[in-house]
Amino acid sequence: MRWYIGDIQGCAREFDRLLVEIRYDPARDELWCLGDLINRGPDSLATLRLWRDVGGRGVLGNHEVYALLARAGVWPRKRDTLQALYDAHDGDELLTRLRGLPVLAHQPGGEGVDDVWAVHAGLDPRWHDQLPEVAARVNGGAHDDAWLEHPDVSFATRVRCCTPDGERSRFDRAPEDCPAPFRPWDELYRGDALVVHGHWAWRGHYRGRRTLGLDSACVYGGSLSAWCQEEDRVVQVPSLAARSRRE
Numbered sequence: 001m002r003w004y005i006g007d008i009q010g011c012a013r014e015f016d017r018l019l020v021e022i023r024y025d026p027a028r029d030e031l032w033c034l035g036d037l038i039n040r041g042p043d044s045l046a047t048l049r050l051w052r053d054v055g056g057r058g059v060l061g062n063h064e065v066y067a068l069l070a071r072a073g074v075w076p077r078k079r080d081t082l083q084a085l086y087d088a089h090d091g092d093e094l095l096t097r098l099r100g101l102p103v104l105a106h107q108p109g110g111e112g113v114d115d116v117w118a119v120h121a122g123l124d125p126r127w128h129d130q131l132p133e134v135a136a137r138v139n140g141g142a143h144d145d146a147w148l149e150h151p152d153v154s155f156a157t158r159v160r161c162c163t164p165d166g167e168r169s170r171f172d173r174a175p176e177d178c179p180a181p182f183r184p185w186d187e188l189y190r191g192d193a194l195v196v197h198g199h200w201a202w203r204g205h206y207r208g209r210r211t212l213g214l215d216s217a218c219v220y221g222g223s224l225s226a227w228c229q230e231e232d233r234v235v236q237v238p239s240l241a242a243r244s245r246r247e
């Protein structure tokens with residue numbers, strides 16, 4: 001089975017529980033994390049070690065971009081929970097894995113199974129009829145620091161609300177409150193493939209016309225969500241944290 005998991009944000013214990021819950025078997029199954037595996041939460045290092053050890057794959061999130069650029073000294077260090085990762089003997093190896101993650105990942109479906117595009121935040125409306133070309137462009141860079149700051153990478157890892165011509169809003173609350181002229185990016189999506197994404201913790205897990213959101217705010221006391229592509233099934237485990245970390 002192929003499983004997609006929403007934003008873990010260092011919630012390693014919940015990640016471990018979720019893998020047990022879905023009976024994840026690295027020899028048989030495939031694991032795609034939807035970005036933001038790290039930061040804010042209690043244990044980014046254990047999260048990445050577990051993800052590596054079970055052969056996890058994934059797409060790049062804005063917290064991975066931050067971790068890489070802050071580590072490189074390109075961006076100023078903000079308040080974060082990444083020090084143990086930076087200090088670990090295998091920290092740079094783990095960060096190198098993150099640097100290699102694609103921004104957009106296509107997983108074909110089949111008989112009765114949805115074609116899936118995975119992305120951390122969402123899609124620019126101008127990309128909808130040319131996703132393979134966009135993926136080749138945004139995934140095919142040198143993955144160096146400058147690539148991590150490319151506007152297309154920023155869009156795919158950060159958008160919540162935007163305009164049809166790809167202008168982004170900083171709005172981060174419930175989609176129905178999105179201020180005009182911006183709209184939730186998924187309402188503008190007109191493709192046929194199912195887009196599976198994370199990043200919008202405030203919104204939580206939802207199912208749209210052709211989109212599926214899996215960031216159910218584990219780090220803020222919600223739950224951690226997984227979705228199986230073949231069975232179109234969601235499995236969730238509750239957060240072990242108090243509902244207190246939201247900033």
Ligand SMILES: [Mn+2]
Pocket residue numbers: 036061062063120157198199200
């Ligand atoms: Mn995010």
